[in-house]
Amino acid sequence: MTKARAPSKPAEPAAARSEEFARTHHRLVIHDYLPQSFHDGAAEASKCEWSSHIAVSLSPEESGALAWVLIDTMMQARFGPATSLYDTWRQYTLTGTKIPSPGRETIASFIEPVFGLPDKPKSQDHLHGHVGEWLWHLLTKDNAAVRIQPDPKGDVTDAGADGFSIYENPSGALRFRLWESKKNTGTRALSTSLNEAYKQIADSGQRYVAKIVGTFTPGSYDAEMLTFIAEVPAAWTQGDELVGAGVTLATHQPLPRKPFKKMNKKLPLLDKPGQLRGLATSISCYSELAKTVRRYAWSAL
Template sequence: MKARFGPATQLHDTWRQHTLAGTKIPPLSNPIIASFIEPVFGLPQAQRNEDHLHGHVGEWLWHLLTKDNSAVRVQLDPKGDVTDAGADGFSIYETSTGDLRFRLWESKKNTGTASLSTSLNKAYEQLAVSGQRYVGKIVGTYGQASSDTSDEVMALVTSLPAAWLQGDELVGAGVTISTHKPLPTMPFKKMAVKLPLLSKPGQLRGLATSIDSYIEIANLVRRYAWTAL
């Protein structure tokens, strides 16, 4: 929630104080704070999209499970609305030799009737079809989104569009899937076939998270977001 409110820290503090106390936000402030919560979560008395909720929680699972890796230099918080056009996430990280690399991530949730392989194939297709556009958007807005604008990071960032087109070793792709279903032994076995340009060692990564109570956890997160409304 702190990430959703961004620099509006006073609004976040108001939401948090009332949430922890179990009290309602005063009427004058309620619609203001609700405007930060409505994307993804919806509002208590309005129609809401469960797919967006489950997908958003999946993006945060990926972020929280990977952001503290000592190699990671840049990894932004997930965006506040899963319907925003663009990449689900990216990382700039250091290799064991200290070289900087970029990885574009696509996130999928699987909580419906579709098979895991169907969800994964959609992720591969998005990276293959839209990856260049995603990279372009990341590069175009990087200075506004990230505080790490060191010379070495910016040198990597400006080289990304051409590197992605060529499948250069500077870039890679990752797919993360979150579900409540059992996982197959090798969930990402088709990834290399679907993304043939990224064939160099270390260019492809997959993260699969299976939690029996995944849907219940997503509902719990939303219930916390709504407590004070």
């Protein structure tokens, strides 16, 4: 009797195929794959305003294209003004060929701090966390009110805040928000990850703010921005309305009905309207998506 063969696993899409899907279907930004699913926009005292982005049924083609949109954006940011290196990485990645030495070693130095290298990868936790930070950044940075929101940090082991935004409130006044990013790609309760984020902001927020403020050097920003940022450290100590906190959560799990309901209790000083903000992203294939992002980063090395 002939033993039946196990069904073969579908081939993972190559970077070129994913790029073509994104381009030909005109789905070139993250919102094309993760539209806002819910927004609780009531900015009340001692209440977290939050939104969610949910993708529960991405096809393999859509998941691959989203991974390509993510890695292409990440690599543009990582190479910065070294656009010729970005162009080389992109060309070889899309043709499915390897970058020859010594260019390979140069380009690998931009990839290693966040992804590691094929023979020495960063941990899965680092991978999932870095993808989560980029999801938050790309889902929020194009808000018309945002004045400054730097790209996620360039080394996943770098201590400090996960992100911050300086934005204008509805009256046009500048406000500062410190963001903490968490991923939950295991089986533990989402509330555990959120409570860790609240505690981290409560325990380390003042230190994070001090490090951020120190990066605002005269000559790099206008007088209005420098005057504002100089007020932020003392405002954070007092919970002044100039500052606020945000928590972003990336997971494969279904989201609870009210995922940020304990945030006001954990950060009691931030009790003015608009000071608390949450962003939840649920992607059912999150782990596979993150691995594809990394595979595309490495494919030309």
